Structures are given as C-alpha cells and as structure tokens.
Amino acid sequence: MANIQPVSALRNYNQVLSQVSFGNRVHLTRNGVGSVVLIDEAELEELDRLMAKELLLEKLRRSASRAEKEGWLTEEDVDRVLEEDA
Numbered sequence: 001m002a003n004i005q006p007v008s009a010l011r012n013y014n015q016v017l018s019q020v021s022f023g024n025r026v027h028l029t030r031n032g033v034g035s036v037v038l039i040d041e042a043e044l045e046e047l048d049r050l051m052a053k054e055l056l057l058e059k060l061r062r063s064a065s066r067a068e069k070e071g072w073l074t075e076e077d078v079d080r081v082l083e084e085d086a
Contacts, residue, residue: 002027007035 007028009016016038020026026038039047067073073081 004029004034006030 003019003024004027005016007030010028016026020038020040022040022043024040025043027034028036028038030036
C-alpha cells in the first residue's frame with residue numbers, strides 16, 4: 001500500500017525519512033493533492049538506468065526501421081564517415 005502523508009508531516013522530517021527505503025516511497029500531498037514523492041537514492045539510480053535503457057532501445061528500434069527503409073551502411077561507408085569526422 002502506498003505511504004501517503006501530508007507535506008506538513010515534514011515538520012518531523014526524520015520520522016518521514018526513516019520510512020523511505022528501496023521500493024517504499026513516501027508520497028507527500030499538498031491540500032490533498034499529490035505533490036512530492038520521496039524515494040531511496042538506490043531506487044532513483046535504478047530508475048535512471050531503466051530510463052536510459054528504454055531510450056537506447058527506442059533509438060535502436062528507430063534506427064533499424066530507418067535502415068530497413070533507406071538501406072544499411074556498408075563497412076566501407078562507416079569507415080569513410082568516421083575518417084571524415086576525425
């Protein structure tokens with residue numbers, strides 16, 4: 001179950017922070033509306049890794065689709081482009 005508390009609970013921030021752990025987020029509300037979520041730093045790093053992985057996979061999917069439509073580059077084409085950029 002979600003740990004939902006009013007932002008005013010931060011008056012005793014040590015107690016609120018002690019409730020945060022990997023997989024156990026604390027959702028803070030302001031006037032009854034979700035406002036801020038406190039998460040464990042290790043969980044944030046894991047989320048960042050997952051987002052980067054998803055972004056890379058999406059770029060690879062788009063690149064493969066484009067290559068199927070426009071054609072793949074040969075090894076010589078890649079070498080030529082890399083030499084031009086050097």
